[in-house]
Amino acid sequence: MNVKHTEQVHEFVLNKPATLNTLDLDMVNLMLHTMVEWHQQPSNAPRVALMSGAGGKAFCAGGDVVALYKAGIGKLPRSMLTDFLGREFMLDYTLAKMKTC
Numbered sequence: 783m784n785v786k787h788t789e790q791v792h793e794f795v796l797n798k799p800a801t802l803n804t805l806d807l808d809m810v811n812l813m814l815h816t817m818v819e820w821h822q823q824p825s826n827a828p829r830v831a832l833m834s835g836a837g838g839k840a841f842c843a844g845g846d847v848v849a850l851y852k853a854g855i856g857k858l859p860r861s862m863l864t865d866f867l868g869r870e871f872m873l874d875y876t877l878a879k880m881k882t883c
Contacts (some may be wrong), residue, residue, distance in 0.1 A: 783810055792816075799837025804846040807866045814873045815873040817880070831880070845870060 785793040794813055796803035820827035835841035845866065853862040 790829040793832040797836040802840035802843035803835040806846045815875045
């Protein structure tokens, strides 16, 4: 999912084209972890961060509601609901706090 083009440019490629690049907990955790590292060590942060979607059909359809539904009915761990929503909120907050030019 991560692509480092140069020291100055980093791209997150959402690579789940079959589900229109819906975000799952692993994707959210990876992006959040990377951005937290950038906040902790700004000298290692790229100048430009990009997000793109694989497959050409959609950039991102949002959260993986099928997985969340399955967690809600017990087919996946129920903790996934709160974990995903909490982590996704933190990702949104972190994105909002990123320095922009």
